[in-house]
Amino acid sequence: MRLRILFLLLICMIVVGCEPAVAERSPEMAAVLDLAGDAANGEALFNKDSHGSALLPSCVLCHSLEEGTRLAGPSLAGVSGRAATTIEGESAEVYLYNSIIDPNTYIVDSFNGGVMSGQYADALTDQEIADLIAYLQTLK
Numbered sequence: 767m768r769l770r771i772l773f774l775l776l777i778c779m780i781v782v783g784c785e786p787a788v789a790e791r792s793p794e795m796a797a798v799l800d801l802a803g804d805a806a807n808g809e810a811l812f813n814k815d816s817h818g819s820a821l822l823p824s825c826v827l828c829h830s831l832e833e834g835t836r837l838a839g840p841s842l843a844g845v846s847g848r849a850a851t852t853i854e855g856e857s858a859e860v861y862l863y864n865s866i867i868d869p870n871t872y873i874v875d876s877f878n879g880g881v882m883s884g885q886y887a888d889a890l891t892d893q894e895i896a897d898l899i900a901y902l903q904t905l906k
Protein backbone atom coordinates (compact mmCIF):
# COMPACT_ATOMS: atom_id res chain seq x y z
CA MET A 767 0.00 0.00 0.00
CA ARG A 768 2.66 2.44 1.06
CA LEU A 769 4.69 1.49 -1.98
CA ARG A 770 1.74 2.23 -4.24
CA ILE A 771 1.40 5.70 -2.75
CA LEU A 772 5.10 6.31 -3.22
CA PHE A 773 4.83 5.14 -6.81
CA LEU A 774 1.90 7.47 -7.47
CA LEU A 775 3.83 10.32 -5.90
CA LEU A 776 6.77 9.58 -8.17
CA ILE A 777 4.55 9.60 -11.26
CA CYS A 778 3.08 12.94 -10.18
CA MET A 779 6.53 14.41 -9.75
CA ILE A 780 7.60 13.21 -13.18
CA VAL A 781 4.45 14.60 -14.84
CA VAL A 782 4.83 17.98 -13.11
CA GLY A 783 8.54 18.07 -13.96
CA CYS A 784 7.80 17.49 -17.64
CA GLU A 785 5.16 20.22 -18.00
CA PRO A 786 6.28 22.48 -20.83
CA ALA A 787 7.25 25.93 -19.64
CA VAL A 788 3.99 27.65 -20.54
CA ALA A 789 3.98 31.00 -18.82
CA GLU A 790 1.14 31.32 -16.36
CA ARG A 791 -1.03 34.38 -16.71
CA SER A 792 -1.25 36.24 -13.45
CA PRO A 793 -4.60 37.95 -12.73
CA GLU A 794 -2.93 41.33 -13.40
CA MET A 795 -1.67 40.10 -16.75
CA ALA A 796 -5.04 38.59 -17.70
CA ALA A 797 -6.80 41.87 -16.85
CA VAL A 798 -4.63 43.62 -19.44
CA LEU A 799 -4.48 40.93 -22.12
CA ASP A 800 -8.25 40.43 -22.11
CA LEU A 801 -8.75 44.07 -23.16
CA ALA A 802 -8.91 45.08 -26.81
CA GLY A 803 -5.92 47.37 -27.35
CA ASP A 804 -6.15 50.56 -29.41
CA ALA A 805 -2.95 50.67 -31.49
CA ALA A 806 -3.38 54.35 -32.46
CA ASN A 807 -3.56 55.36 -28.81
CA GLY A 808 -0.62 53.04 -28.12
CA GLU A 809 1.43 54.90 -30.72
CA ALA A 810 0.60 58.22 -29.05
CA LEU A 811 1.61 56.80 -25.65
CA PHE A 812 4.83 55.41 -27.12
CA ASN A 813 5.79 58.90 -28.28
CA LYS A 814 4.46 60.78 -25.26
CA ASP A 815 7.14 62.90 -23.52
CA SER A 816 6.98 61.15 -20.19
CA HIS A 817 4.61 59.05 -18.15
CA GLY A 818 4.04 61.24 -15.15
CA SER A 819 7.60 61.25 -13.89
CA ALA A 820 11.00 62.14 -15.26
CA LEU A 821 12.02 58.62 -14.27
CA LEU A 822 9.53 57.26 -16.78
CA PRO A 823 10.64 58.87 -20.02
CA SER A 824 9.15 58.39 -23.43
CA CYS A 825 9.59 54.94 -24.92
CA VAL A 826 10.82 56.55 -28.13
CA LEU A 827 13.77 58.09 -26.27
CA CYS A 828 15.35 54.65 -25.93
CA HIS A 829 13.70 52.70 -28.75
CA SER A 830 14.14 53.53 -32.41
CA LEU A 831 11.69 52.12 -34.92
CA GLU A 832 14.38 51.87 -37.57
CA GLU A 833 15.97 48.51 -38.06
CA GLY A 834 19.49 48.34 -36.65
CA THR A 835 19.37 51.73 -34.91
CA ARG A 836 20.61 51.10 -31.42
CA LEU A 837 19.75 53.68 -28.77
CA ALA A 838 19.81 52.90 -25.02
CA GLY A 839 17.39 50.10 -25.84
CA PRO A 840 16.94 47.80 -28.84
CA SER A 841 15.25 48.97 -32.02
CA LEU A 842 11.65 47.81 -31.94
CA ALA A 843 11.48 47.33 -35.71
CA GLY A 844 10.00 43.87 -36.25
CA VAL A 845 9.36 43.31 -32.54
CA SER A 846 5.89 41.90 -33.21
CA GLY A 847 7.39 38.93 -35.03
CA ARG A 848 10.29 38.12 -32.73
CA ALA A 849 8.19 38.63 -29.57
CA ALA A 850 6.44 35.34 -30.32
CA THR A 851 9.67 33.34 -30.40
CA THR A 852 12.04 35.11 -28.00
CA ILE A 853 11.05 32.98 -24.99
CA GLU A 854 9.94 29.43 -25.63
CA GLY A 855 6.33 28.85 -24.64
CA GLU A 856 5.56 32.56 -24.33
CA SER A 857 3.13 34.22 -26.73
CA ALA A 858 3.88 37.61 -28.26
CA GLU A 859 1.37 39.36 -26.01
CA VAL A 860 2.79 37.81 -22.85
CA TYR A 861 6.34 38.67 -23.91
CA LEU A 862 5.39 42.27 -24.72
CA TYR A 863 3.41 42.60 -21.50
CA ASN A 864 6.41 41.44 -19.44
CA SER A 865 8.77 43.65 -21.45
CA ILE A 866 6.78 46.71 -20.37
CA ILE A 867 5.79 45.72 -16.82
CA ASP A 868 8.88 43.89 -15.71
CA PRO A 869 11.64 44.58 -18.24
CA ASN A 870 14.42 43.23 -16.08
CA THR A 871 13.20 39.65 -15.81
CA TYR A 872 14.37 38.99 -19.36
CA ILE A 873 17.25 41.02 -20.75
CA VAL A 874 17.50 41.29 -24.52
CA ASP A 875 20.85 39.97 -25.84
CA SER A 876 23.67 42.53 -25.80
CA PHE A 877 21.68 45.06 -23.74
CA ASN A 878 21.84 45.90 -20.07
CA GLY A 879 19.27 45.31 -17.40
CA GLY A 880 18.29 48.12 -15.06
CA VAL A 881 18.14 50.70 -17.86
CA MET A 882 14.42 50.50 -18.58
CA SER A 883 12.35 51.32 -15.51
CA GLY A 884 10.17 48.62 -14.01
CA GLN A 885 7.70 51.24 -12.79
CA TYR A 886 5.67 51.83 -15.95
CA ALA A 887 2.83 49.73 -14.55
CA ASP A 888 2.34 52.34 -11.82
CA ALA A 889 1.93 55.14 -14.32
CA LEU A 890 -0.09 53.38 -17.01
CA THR A 891 -3.64 52.08 -16.76
CA ASP A 892 -4.46 48.53 -17.84
CA GLN A 893 -6.06 49.96 -20.98
CA GLU A 894 -2.94 52.00 -21.78
CA ILE A 895 -0.72 48.93 -21.40
CA ALA A 896 -3.08 47.02 -23.71
CA ASP A 897 -2.88 49.92 -26.20
CA LEU A 898 0.94 49.88 -26.12
CA ILE A 899 0.96 46.12 -26.70
CA ALA A 900 -1.47 46.54 -29.63
CA TYR A 901 0.83 49.19 -31.11
CA LEU A 902 3.97 47.08 -30.68
CA GLN A 903 2.19 44.28 -32.51
CA THR A 904 1.85 46.50 -35.57
CA LEU A 905 5.67 46.79 -35.75
CA LYS A 906 6.24 44.00 -38.24
Ligand code: HEC
Binds near residue numbers: 829866
Ligand atom coordinates in the same frame (compact mmCIF):
# COMPACT_ATOMS: atom_id res chain seq x y z
C1 HEC B 1 15.68 54.53 -20.47
C2 HEC B 1 15.55 53.74 -21.68
C3 HEC B 1 14.27 53.00 -21.95
C4 HEC B 1 12.97 53.48 -21.95
C5 HEC B 1 12.52 54.89 -21.64
C6 HEC B 1 12.12 52.38 -22.36
N1 HEC B 1 12.87 51.27 -22.60
FE1 HEC B 1 12.18 49.49 -23.31
N2 HEC B 1 14.06 48.70 -23.13
C7 HEC B 1 15.19 49.39 -22.75
C8 HEC B 1 16.34 48.48 -22.73
C9 HEC B 1 17.78 48.84 -22.34
C10 HEC B 1 15.84 47.23 -23.12
C11 HEC B 1 16.67 45.94 -23.28
C12 HEC B 1 17.02 45.37 -21.92
C13 HEC B 1 15.88 44.59 -21.35
O1 HEC B 1 15.49 43.60 -21.97
O2 HEC B 1 15.38 45.01 -20.28
C14 HEC B 1 14.40 47.41 -23.37
C15 HEC B 1 13.55 46.40 -23.84
C16 HEC B 1 12.26 46.61 -24.29
C17 HEC B 1 11.46 45.66 -25.01
C18 HEC B 1 11.92 44.28 -25.49
C19 HEC B 1 12.46 44.47 -26.89
C20 HEC B 1 12.89 43.25 -27.65
O3 HEC B 1 13.54 43.42 -28.69
O4 HEC B 1 12.61 42.12 -27.25
C21 HEC B 1 10.25 46.24 -25.26
C22 HEC B 1 9.07 45.62 -26.00
C23 HEC B 1 10.29 47.55 -24.68
N3 HEC B 1 11.54 47.76 -24.09
C24 HEC B 1 9.24 48.44 -24.71
C25 HEC B 1 9.25 49.70 -24.12
C26 HEC B 1 8.09 50.57 -24.01
C27 HEC B 1 6.71 50.26 -24.55
C28 HEC B 1 8.50 51.69 -23.35
C29 HEC B 1 7.68 52.88 -22.88
C30 HEC B 1 6.54 52.59 -22.03
C31 HEC B 1 9.93 51.53 -23.07
N4 HEC B 1 10.34 50.31 -23.55
C32 HEC B 1 10.74 52.49 -22.46
C33 HEC B 1 15.26 50.74 -22.46
C34 HEC B 1 14.18 51.60 -22.35
